[in-house]
Amino acid sequence: MSPYVLLAAAIAAEVTGTVSLKYAEGFTRLLPSAVVVVGYGTAFYLLAQVLKAGLPVGVVYAIWSAIGVALVAVIGAVFLGERMNFTMVVGLVLIIGGVVLLELGVGK
Structure with a gap:
């Protein structure tokens, strides 16, 4: 499988885990807490x-974290009514x- 497809899946899992933190209420709610743990573990x-x-x-982490931050x-x-x-x-x-600049620099 393409490493970029795996990276996209890792980003999706991390974003799912992060958004679920909002609903886990300090890990006092079982299902959202389980989604957090599974999401981060999968990510x-x-x-890896x-x-x-x-x-x-460096490039992988930059892509993973930046897209994750933007998506969240x-x-x-x-969806959550937070201001932007x-x-x-x-x-x-x-x-x-x-x-993008980091990615472009790798090819040089």
């Missing part, structure tokens, strides 16, 4: 497989732009 396992496939750790912020704004303003959007664009 780290898949991330991506690194095993030979992709550079968007999910929070769209212009400054926050610019920050997310800068994070994604930085990751």
Whole structure:
């Protein structure tokens, strides 16, 4: 399987775990707490497989964390009623732009 497909799955698992933290209420609710643990466990396992496939750790972590941050912020704004303003959007664009530049630099 492509390491980038595994990375996308790792990101999805991490975002699922992070969003579930909101509903776990300090790990006092069983189902959301289980989703957090399984989500993070799956994310780290898949991330390890991506690194095993030979992709550079700096680039992989940058992609994983930046896309995760952006997705959680968007999910929070769209589905959880959290506020998002212009400054926050610019920050997310800068994070994604930085990751793109890292990826472009690997090929040189």
